[in-house]
Amino acid sequence: MTKFIVVTGGVISGIGKGVIASSTGTLLKSLGLRVTAIKIDPYLNIDAGLMSPLDHGEVFVLNDGGEVDLDLGNYERFLDVELSRINNITTGKIYSEVIEKERRGDYLGKTVQVVPHITDAIQNWIERVAAMPIDESGEQPDVCIIELGGTVGDIESAPFVEAMRQFQFRVGQENFCLIHVSLIPVVGSVGEQKTKPTQMSVRDLRGAGLTPDLIACRSSAPLNEGVRAKISMFCHVAPEQVLAVRDVSSVYHVPVLMRDVGMIEFFKRRLSLDQIQIPQDRQLQGQKLWNNWLELTQSYDRLFDTVTIAIVGKYTNLHDSYISVYKALEHASLAYRRKLEIRWIEATDLEPEKNKTDPIQYHESWQNLCGADGILIPGGFGSRGIEGMVLAAKWARGHDVPYLGICLGMHIAIIEFARNICDMPDAYSAEMNPKTKTPVVIYMPEISKTHLGGTMRLGLRSTFFQPGTETTSIVRKLHGGKESIQERHRHRYEINPEMVATFEGKGLQFVGKDESGKRMEIVELDNHPFFVGCQYHPEYLTRPLKPAPLFNGLILASLGGLKKA
Known part of the structure; x- marks a missing residue:
């Protein structure tokens, strides 16, 4: 059974969900696991091809000609995989698929609604991706990372949040993990870190039926222990489930930062990763990948x-x-x-x-x-x-x-x-x-x-x-x-x-x-x-x-x- 890790965001958009998702994939690949990724964009466009670069950033092109969100470029670079257009879900794609089914008569006269038809289409799409071979070996992924674009609480994201609420029961809690990325702003001349935006964001998430397993706190400086304890108490998670992701000199340091605070051990416990049989050759490949990644980050810091x-x-x-x-x-x-x-x-x-x-x-x-x-x-x-x-x-x-x-x-x-x-x-x-x-x-x-x-x-x-x-x-x-x-x-x-x-x-x-x-x-x-x-x-x-x-x-x-x- 494929494991699913969902990454959501709160407070503001552009908070770094893509880097967190990519870094999580890198950590899991270092164990020898097969990893794929999905980016969900809640806009009505079919794809990113006609969107202004000044509005949405780069249009990334895949092997099959798919014009997709730039985060898929992050996934390909971090995970060293080649994705296809099916790995990018948009509201436009989902609605087009459902409307086409309705026109064919697939729903047999039923009233077509957001729940269950749109939410089912989203879940079915994710399962199709999880069943696809990720390379020439023909093997399916062990882990599928799903990044939900936008911010929790957005009207346009609501069908996808509801789909994820249902999906956690479809695949089982032991196969579903949620990372919520939030901002810890610094206010005032004394540099006080504020937790209220994160509390409100998690409250919205929980109100939608999803409970975060990890809260990744983006901040300009290391997280104070008092702030961590406050987030833990008010967001109903253990202190070790509050991940401090401070600003670093390059995105290549983020996987190292996440590993140093025990994320691999957490994923092993939460998703029972030790039950997955990983061949020895893939374990060795994963270790080699991590050694090369460490060398990359260390050389970056030594450049003058x-x-x-x-x-x-x-x-x-x-x-x-x-x-x-x-x-x-x-x-x-x-x-x-x-x-x-x-x-x-x-x-x-x-x-x-x-x-x-x-x-x-x-x-x-x-x-x-x-x-x-x-x-x-x-x-x-x-x-x-x-x-x-x-x-x-x-x-x-x-x-x-x-x-x-x-x-x-x-x-x-x-x-x-x-x-x-x-x-x-x-x-x-x-x-x-x-x-x-x-x-x-x-x-x-x-x-x-x-x-x-x-x-x-x-x-x-x-x-x-x-x-x-x-x-x-x-x-x-x-x-x-x-x-x-x-x-x-x-x-x-x-x-x-x-x-x-x-x-x-x-x-x-x-x-x-x-x-x-x-x-x-x-x-x-x-x-x-x-x-x-x-x-x-x-x-x-x-x-x-x-x-x-x-x-x-x-x-x-x-x-x-x-x-x-």
């Missing part, structure tokens, strides 16, 4: 030398918009024993118009760009900030600064090269200017122009390195000389294949293409330390202990060591 990367984007006001890019850069930096320093640059701040409206911000942005060891332009949509990105790419190309362009960033590199090297001053993307006379980036012919949700080129696709690139391509060397690679995509526009010969004649080489040979996937500039663009999103496959090769290349080039590698 830095590497500086400028991220020139459109959504830099919310850093979660680029969380996978940031993590990929961090993983690569750690691999080369460097502490990552990010310079967030809003692309519009590099444009000449900004010099007229806010000259201080304009000059500061250019100073940050020019002083960076490397430059990265990530994915994005729309015309805002494009000219600023083109100027950033021009700086990188003309001054031998390492450059990585991802999706839109690759398009930007092509636009800049066409304008300034190929004598195409009007070169543009059809996305920003559909009437451009020189469309170096065009709309993909098979993509719908009437429906936006889920219609892009999405998910895992193959890229084939072209003949003759065995010794000339930096990217191919970074991938160990492979003939092909598989990466996740998310785009509607592509490089105009009719202009490829012109670009290659000027020194911009398309070293990677799709299986047809007509869709450009990877571009490199001759006679440059590292000027690379890719149509796919390599950040989606990064792991703390296994960085994505292109990010390794950018960091190594930024340190001046790529040619020596």
Whole structure:
């Protein structure tokens, strides 16, 4: 029987439920257990694909093309698993499923209601995930971690909370554990830690029929013993069930913190984990995982030398918009024993118009760009900030600064090269200017122009390195000389294949293409330390202990060591 651990949140959203859920999974994997994860998002959207990055953060893409919440990226990175769209439940998905059943007549004339039909659909969905093999071995997970998005007490979360109340009896109390994450605010000049918000949150949870087994208290400082005792008394849990999760230097320290306060022993008692038969080889793998994790956290604390990367984007006001890019850069930096320093640059701040409206911000942005060891332009949509990105790419190309362009960033590199090297001053993307006379980036012919949700080129696709690139391509060397690679995509526009010969004649080489040979996937500039663009999103496959090769290349080039590698 699969064990289920549910993570809920109180007081405020964005409190760190995803990190707590991921860290719990890491601890359980260190025992050799098979772990999967589910993220429940109570919004009505079918998926996260059409949500603004500035509103909801990054849209994370899975192998099967699912556009999901960024927390699934946390799960994949922490647990080193590959999830699918079924691992992300939204209100929109549940209601669509129930309404489709009603239209087919599956309910045999019954009045369709939130209870039991919606709540049953939620529980059935969770059980389907728990029954799915988690890898090629075909084995089902031992533990399924379920993160309930939003905050307890929200109207939109109520059906999911009720479903969890019922689910604990469906699977049995011995197979169900609840972690409630809450905030302990610090008020006043003396730094007094307040417990009342947590008390109210737990009261709401208990009123809905759920009792927390653990209360994870997020705080800026270690929890006072008096505060712990107060939470224990008023929230009806034992003191050892109050977990202090203070702010730490990196999220990689959270599993260590949780293990140090006895969480593994607690889970063993609460869920009878010792009754699960774990093969010796998986126990050894789990121990190796934990040793590597400890080494990662210890090396993070010992880093002093830095590497500086400028991220020139459109959504830099919310850093979660680029969380996978940031993590990929961090993983690569750690691999080369460097502490990552990010310079967030809003692309519009590099444009000449900004010099007229806010000259201080304009000059500061250019100073940050020019002083960076490397430059990265990530994915994005729309015309805002494009000219600023083109100027950033021009700086990188003309001054031998390492450059990585991802999706839109690759398009930007092509636009800049066409304008300034190929004598195409009007070169543009059809996305920003559909009437451009020189469309170096065009709309993909098979993509719908009437429906936006889920219609892009999405998910895992193959890229084939072209003949003759065995010794000339930096990217191919970074991938160990492979003939092909598989990466996740998310785009509607592509490089105009009719202009490829012109670009290659000027020194911009398309070293990677799709299986047809007509869709450009990877571009490199001759006679440059590292000027690379890719149509796919390599950040989606990064792991703390296994960085994505292109990010390794950018960091190594930024340190001046790529040619020596």
